Amino acid sequence: MKIIVCIKQVPDTNEVRINKETGTLIRQGVPSIINPDDMHAIEQALRIKDSREDVHVTILCMGPPQADVAIREAYAMGADKAILLSDRVFAGSDTWATATILAAAIRHIGEYDIILCGRQAIDGDTAQVGPEVAEFLGLPQVTYVQGLEITGSTVVVTRATEDGYMVIESPMPVLLTAIKDLNEPRYPRMKAIYAAYEEGEHIAFWTNADIQADLSQIGVKNSPTNVKKSFVPERSRTSVELTGAPAEMAGELIKRLAAMDSVKIIGRDAT
Amino acid sequence: MQQQETQKYSGILVYGSHNDEGPSEGMLELLGEAGRLQRQMDRPCRVHALLIGDDVQRFAPELGWNGADEVICIEGEAYRDYRPDLYIDALEAAIEQVKPEIALILATVQGSEMASSAAVRLRTGLAAHCVELRFDQDAYVQVVPAFAGKILGDIYCPDTRPQMATIKKGMFERAEVDSRRTCRVRMLEVVNSRAFDPIRLISSVRDQKTEDVDIGSAEVVIGGGLGIGSKEHWEQLEQLASLFHGAVGCTRPALDQGWTEREDSMIGTSGAVIHPALYMSIGISGAAHHTCGIKDPKLHIAINRDPHAAIFATADIGVAEEWDTILPLLIDRLAQRKEA
Ligand SMILES: Cc1cc2nc3c(=O)[nH]c(=O)nc-3n(C[C@H](O)[C@H](O)[C@H](O)COP(=O)(O)OP(=O)(O)OC[C@H]3O[C@@H](n4cnc5c(N)ncnc54)[C@H](O)[C@@H]3O)c2cc1C
Numbered sequence: 001m002k003i004i005v006c007i008k009q010v011p012d013t014n015e016v017r018i019n020k021e022t023g024t025l026i027r028q029g030v031p032s033i034i035n036p037d038d039m040h041a042i043e044q045a046l047r048i049k050d051s052r053e054d055v056h057v058t059i060l061c062m063g064p065p066q067a068d069v070a071i072r073e074a075y076a077m078g079a080d081k082a083i084l085l086s087d088r089v090f091a092g093s094d095t096w097a098t099a100t101i102l103a104a105a106i107r108h109i110g111e112y113d114i115i116l117c118g119r120q121a122i123d124g125d126t127a128q129v130g131p132e133v134a135e136f137l138g139l140p141q142v143t144y145v146q147g148l149e150i151t152g153s154t155v156v157v158t159r160a161t162e163d164g165y166m167v168i169e170s171p172m173p174v175l176l177t178a179i180k181d182l183n184e185p186r187y188p189r190m191k192a193i194y195a196a197y198e199e200g201e202h203i204a205f206w207t208n209a210d211i212q213a214d215l216s217q218i219g220v221k222n223s224p225t226n227v228k229k230s231f232v233p234e235r236s237r238t239s240v241e242l243t244g245a246p247a248e249m250a251g252e253l254i255k256r257l258a259a260m261d262s263v264k265i266i267g268r269d270a271t
Numbered sequence: 272m273q274q275q276e277t278q279k280y281s282g283i284l285v286y287g288s289h290n291d292e293g294p295s296e297g298m299l300e301l302l303g304e305a306g307r308l309q310r311q312m313d314r315p316c317r318v319h320a321l322l323i324g325d326d327v328q329r330f331a332p333e334l335g336w337n338g339a340d341e342v343i344c345i346e347g348e349a350y351r352d353y354r355p356d357l358y359i360d361a362l363e364a365a366i367e368q369v370k371p372e373i374a375l376i377l378a379t380v381q382g383s384e385m386a387s388s389a390a391v392r393l394r395t396g397l398a399a400h401c402v403e404l405r406f407d408q409d410a411y412v413q414v415v416p417a418f419a420g421k422i423l424g425d426i427y428c429p430d431t432r433p434q435m436a437t438i439k440k441g442m443f444e445r446a447e448v449d450s451r452r453t454c455r456v457r458m459l460e461v462v463n464s465r466a467f468d469p470i471r472l473i474s475s476v477r478d479q480k481t482e483d484v485d486i487g488s489a490e491v492v493i494g495g496g497l498g499i500g501s502k503e504h505w506e507q508l509e510q511l512a513s514l515f516h517g518a519v520g521c522t523r524p525a526l527d528q529g530w531t532e533r534e535d536s537m538i539g540t541s542g543a544v545i546h547p548a549l550y551m552s553i554g555i556s557g558a559a560h561h562t563c564g565i566k567d568p569k570l571h572i573a574i575n576r577d578p579h580a581a582i583f584a585t586a587d588i589g590v591a592e593e594w595d596t597i598l599p600l601l602i603d604r605l606a607q608r609k610e611a
Pocket of ligand 1: 013014036122495496497498499521522523524525537538539540541542553554555556557558559560561574575576577580592593594595
């Protein structure tokens with residue numbers, strides 16, 4: 001069984017600071033991590049590998065050359081091969097173009113039974129790339145996967161919904177997107193980390209020359225959407241800080257609440 | 272991107288969600304926003320609402336009252352439960368039929384996946400989780416958040432149609448209901464060319480919803496964070512909320528602690544968007560992940576013992592105190608009041 005896991009390297013959003021004037025990210029000093037949902041996708045692939053003999057796991061990541069750290073880390077968790085897709089012509093791709101590139105790479109890999117992605121990346125939060133890759137490859141898809149079982153030639157997937165869950169059976173090949181509830185990711189092993197930094201076929205660097213994505217469909221120029229401008233949302237609240245003894249503050253709050261038309265204080269007797 | 276003949280597209284298509292009783296609040300909000308865009312356009316524009324399901328035609332009038340000019344129904348037993356392959360075919364077919372210049376899709380779990388796939392098939396762009404939609408001169412601008420809402424970006428989709436967007440529930444306001452408004456109903460048959468036969472729904476489970484107030488539509492929301500400290504303490508938030516017939520919301524860490532079971536009450540990028548009149552945040556630090564789920568409350572009161580907490584920057588009234596010195600007093604006094 002062949003599994004491909006698509007991952008992305010992202011800046012740790014908790015650490016991200018914004019330049020208020022330019023509305024852009026201050027990348028300096030911000031640690032890069034494997035996107036959290038993607039960690040669950042990797043872990044699930046490795047669990048399948050642990051549970052049977054015939055599994056081969058390939059990590060696929062599109063990103064700048066520095067994203068080699070991410071593929072090496074994913075490899076060290078237990079994958080068989082890790083590929084970084086990096087090329088100037090990919091730069092500025094929106095989700096549509098990114099999915100075009102990933103789909104071309106997956107076709108180039110050739111064989112696959114399961115493609116796992118994280119549900120969404122913490123930088124753009126779009127949740128679009130997984131489904132888009134499925135569509136480009138003409139595969140069935142199940143997103144928001146919180147449970148997964150393989151039964152013969154099909155997968156039985158538990159998918160989270162807003163108010164519960166669904167159990168869906170799908171043929172393979174299939175594309176699945178993982179959420180946090182799916183599993184607890186493992187840590188890489190020390191020995192494997194060293195191996196991840198050794199040269200060999202297990203760590204590959206591909207450009208568009210390898211995967212032959214249609215140049216008229218990718219990159220900033222050919223993306224259907226483009227970002228004209230980014231900016232910092234305005235938070236124009238002027239806050240008043242209350243002072244005094246707790247009882248006074250509580251009294252002041254009640255005064256303010258009672259003055260609001262749309263807020264009804266029903267009190268205890270009414271319930 | 273290959274240029275499409277963009278002028279062949281007109282109107283706005285809205286796809287939301289419904290339950291057995293009717294269209295969801297989120298769907299009506301999208302219709303409200305579609306109406307606002309419609310009024311800003313200087314060319315003829317119709318608002319088309321799409322319903323996919325079993326026996327859904329009965330909801331058409333309500334969509335009309337809320338702003339739809341036409342309701343497109345894709346009906347049948349096959350659509351009783353969500354199946355990605357059939358539903359994506361349906362959305363694609365509706366868009367092919369209507370050829371709208373704008374499509375608004377509610378960012379539910381299923382809506383997000385349907386929109387992504389449909390965008391690929393239709394070879395057009397999709398902007399995720401838009402927080403604002405507007406026209407700039409003649410160009411349509413979709414504003415999306417990035418980095419948990421710390422920055423926003425103006426997205427344009429100049430050459431392809433429809434210009435698609437997903438939008439979270441709670442982001443926009445619904446229109447005034449006008450029960451004299453009528454709308455056309457169009458039934459659409461879909462040939463499922465791309466359905467994957469063996470995809471099968473084995474079961475579908477819905478959590479028992481309590482009688483609690485829905486956080487998305489509540490006028491008063493009491494939000495609790497990690498600072499609350501324990502499940503016993505959490506009950507005080509419930510008490511306070513009940514005095515307003517309000518809802519209790521939470522941050523992710525509070526949910527992870529198990530102080531509330533209600534996953535749907537988490538506020539923020541990965542959870543609900545709320546737009547209450549009153550939001551009271553208690554023991555919440557004010558991470559962007561959380562605050563971008565709070566939409567224009569009339570009054571935001573923040574209680575946090577750390578005077579430098581980021582939450583105070585988004586609040587109208589700040590109380591830099593231990594919450595448990597204030598809350599019992601508030602509950603006590605409010606409980607004694609009755610609506611005048
Ligand atoms: C991809 C991703 C998505 C996320 N999505 C969401 C989301 O949708 N919603 C969300 O909420 N979070 C989300 N988070 C988490 C988010 O980044 C923050 O970690 C979270 O919002 C912080 O929650 P908190 O304020 O409850 O906890 P903390 O940040 O720990 O803050 C607790 C606060 O309580 C105060 N406090 C402590 N004791 C007291 C006391 N006795 N009295 C008064 N104040 C007290 C402290 O001063 C502190 O400010 C997400 C994170 C990631 C990485």
